[in-house]
Amino acid sequence: MERVEHTFKVFDNFIEITPKNGVKDNSVYEIRIKKVKALNKNKTIDDLRIKTTTRLTPSYCSLEAVHSLVDSYDIPDEKTLYYIREASLFAEYVKKESYTDDNVPFEVFQYVKHKAAYDSLMKFYVERSAEGGTKGTLGDISFENSSTFPAIKDLLDVLKTEVDKWVEHMRGNGFEGRVAPASAVRGARSTPGSPYGLRKVGRYVPGHPYGTTFSGMGFSRDVGRS
Known part of the structure; x- marks a missing residue:
């Protein structure tokens, strides 16, 4: 000291x-x-x-934000602040970027809030279970009588789901519905500078809304998205 x-x-x-x-x-x-x-x-x-x-840095969410999730439990502020800092450091590791207080991305804020709440509540849960002499298992942690705090277990499950979701958002995989693959004419070759970037066979029809129509030489085929 x-x-x-x-x-x-x-x-x-x-x-x-x-x-x-x-x-x-x-x-x-x-x-x-x-x-x-x-x-x-x-x-x-x-x-x-x-x-x-004092304020731990980096801290990409407030103490009050974490309290909004776990304020029913008597968790010391200094422990919560520590977990906020740890979650913020991990967010920087994933995003490869640091932020000021006024430009924290939404997904980073949500991850840090839920991760700090999860870690704080997990610590509280294990300590209380140890004091009561109960047994149980949660993830990789074992202790006694898990039925003693069923409400905490349910909340921990919810928080863990949120943590996993926002990690994926930080990695850029959070939103569903990626672009479907486009169909193409098998064996078509690209010719730089030609219309649509494709080699002309016979003739092409300009202005087609979904691609290029080939005709001539006994065949015709549309190229477009499916």
Whole structure:
């Protein structure tokens, strides 16, 4: 643990503490206050310790966004912030790009939100199961009595489905309905500079809405999309 040089100011009922080099991201600050007495000497602070976690970067979704999915469970914010950062780093790895707060793509935001919620809830689930002495299996993790938290299991399944979906979106495979393959005349050869880029056989008919019509030499055939 690194000791941080700081200044402090006391006014009214407040103590204002200011680090000399500013507040850094990706840090946990612990504030310790000892032997503070009120003016009337009726109240004292003998040993107060406060921990606060600063913004972890990269963070491609907010703490509130993750809370919207798992706010029914008592998950510490510092753990959720850590999982947001881990999911954001993975998103950068997949997309091969980093973002500022005001230009995070929708699919990245959705992936980070659901992945951080899933990891946070999974950690909470395993810890609570271990404390209760129950047994069960979820993915590669084994513990006891999985029926103890059935609602959590259902939510974890939903979150996992969303995580997998948004990973595919980040990779560019999220939308269904790719272009169907086009049909072509077997054995036709390309002639650069000729109309439609195809070698003329007999004559071609310009203006055909779906391709080129060949005629002459005893055959005719349309080339188009099917």
